[in-house]
Amino acid sequence: MSEAVAQAVAERFTRLYGAGPEGVWAAPGRVNLIGEHTDYNDGFVMPFALPHTAVAAVSRRTDGLLRLHSANIGDDVDDVDDADGADGADGAGGVTELRVADLAPETDRGWTAYPAGVVWALREAGHEVTGADIHLASTVPAGAGLSSSAALEVVVALALNDLYGLGLRGWQLARLCQRAENVYVGAPVGIMDQTAAACCEAGHALFLDTRDLSQRQIPFDLAAEGMRLLVVDTQVKHAHSEGEYGKRRAGCEKGAALLGVDALRDVPYDGLEAALERLGDDEEVRRLVRHVVTEDERVERVVSLLESGRTREIGPVLTEGHVSLRDDFRISCPELDLVVDTALAEGALGARMTGGGFGGSAIVLARAADVETLTKAVQEAFARAGFTAPRVFEAVPSAGARRLV
Ligand code: ADP
Numbered sequence: 001m002s003e004a005v006a007q008a009v010a011e012r013f014t015r016l017y018g019a020g021p022e023g024v025w026a027a028p029g030r031v032n033l034i035g036e037h038t039d040y041n042d043g044f045v046m047p048f049a050l051p052h053t054a055v056a057a058v059s060r061r062t063d064g065l066l067r068l069h070s071a072n073i074g075d076d077v078d079d080v081d082d083a084d085g086a087d088g089a090d091g092a093g094g095v096t097e098l099r100v101a102d103l104a105p106e107t108d109r110g111w112t113a114y115p116a117g118v119v120w121a122l123r124e125a126g127h128e129v130t131g132a133d134i135h136l137a138s139t140v141p142a143g144a145g146l147s148s149s150a151a152l153e154v155v156v157a158l159a160l161n162d163l164y165g166l167g168l169r170g171w172q173l174a175r176l177c178q179r180a181e182n183v184y185v186g187a188p189v190g191i192m193d194q195t196a197a198a199c200c201e202a203g204h205a206l207f208l209d210t211r212d213l214s215q216r217q218i219p220f221d222l223a224a225e226g227m228r229l230l231v232v233d234t235q236v237k238h239a240h241s242e243g244e245y246g247k248r249r250a251g252c253e254k255g256a257a258l259l260g261v262d263a264l265r266d267v268p269y270d271g272l273e274a275a276l277e278r279l280g281d282d283e284e285v286r287r288l289v290r291h292v293v294t295e296d297e298r299v300e301r302v303v304s305l306l307e308s309g310r311t312r313e314i315g316p317v318l319t320e321g322h323v324s325l326r327d328d329f330r331i332s333c334p335e336l337d338l339v340v341d342t343a344l345a346e347g348a349l350g351a352r353m354t355g356g357g358f359g360g361s362a363i364v365l366a367r368a369a370d371v372e373t374l375t376k377a378v379q380e381a382f383a384r385a386g387f388t389a390p391r392v393f394e395a396v397p398s399a400g401a402r403r404l405v
């Protein structure tokens with residue numbers, strides 16, 4: 001698949017900019033298997049890469065210009081069918097032209113802030129990037145909790161790293177991309193998404209310690225075990241999620257301060273009851289702390305199950321994670337709960353919401369033989385509830401960012 005995609009993206013680049021690109025790169029979206037809202041608490045996460053990618057055709061420029069184009073803009077950003085570059089608007093229409101020397105944080109509210117932010121972050125870190133022509137096309141659905149933004153950032157960072165010979169490692173690119181999103185775009189995101197896009201490997205999940213960025217590739221080959229992992233995109237966009245995210249984050253920081261630790265990561269699982277007692281009657285902070293501390297423990301449990309070949313047994317741990325996000329962290333929504341409840345009633349091994357919450361996607365771990373019935377049951381439940389039809393697809397743990405051509 002990647003050869004045909006790379007060729008289509010390169011051809012579109014040539015039509016836009018009048019000459020072929022120097023190369024074509026890809027970076028994936030991700031699903032977080034377990035470890036939700038732990039990243040800003042210095043805790044553990046465990047994403048794996050999707051087969052869906054942002055693809056970038058890129059050439060260097062020496063005149064200080066940055067020219068940007070996306071096949072997914074103009075129509076609908078998350079229209080995955082446009083990702084082959086055939087969005088109808090031919091020629092140079094829709095190209096945004098910027099000067100690299102003028103790039104400044106929070107001056108751009110549009111999609112171009114993501115790639116431009118990466119150029120800004122590289123230059124701010126002292127890397128000599130003198131301009132670029134970039135054409136992007138992505139099959140990662142935007143705003144579905146699958147991290148289309150990090151895919152976009154990381155693919156641009158990797159392309160510039162290669163073309164300008166910067167010699168940066170995956171985790172370093174991830175840090176720069178996070179800085180681009182935090183400072184240039186102005187979104188207070190953790191390090192998970194960018195690290196997943198940069199560092200994941202096919203057939204593996206990435207066990208990442210967000211405190212020191214140490215990582216381990218954990219074998220996660222579901223097909224070999226007769227299992228499948230489904231992603232159910234509820235198509236509910238997380239509209240109020242920014243404010244709610246800020247509140248949760250502030251609550252976690254308050255909990256850490258009250259407990260006298262740097263981050264909730266430092267509350268040991270076997271010290272949880274004592275910690276909750278110390279928090280007294282601040283019920284909200286108690287719930288947030290309980291979620292984060294138990295969630296870190298769930299990540300460690302999933303790692304040890306996968307490393308000892310007991311893949312099927314992670315199902316109930318995923319479900320526990322959902323209950324914690326729903327009842328303690330309180331970031332689920334009726335659509336996500338309906339996916340989880342329906343899937344479990346139909347015999348799924350485990351299910352949970354994934355991503356920031358208030359919409360986006362849920363994941364379902366199922367026996368291969370049950371996939372069809374499960375999918376149908378979820379679709380029918382959504383129709384009965386009067387919800388928008390969900391998008392269901394299989395997530396095969398795929399490769400991280402790479403050069404295609
Ligand atoms: P998520 O990362 O969960 O998909 P975000 O809100 O963080 O959601 O990022 C989505 C934004 O990223 C979009 O609104 C758009 O600005 C940008 N984006 C994602 N994919 C593309 C694309 N292919 N082309 C242009 N912009 C994109």
Ligand code: MG
Pocket residue numbers: 147148149150193
């Ligand atoms: Mg994002």
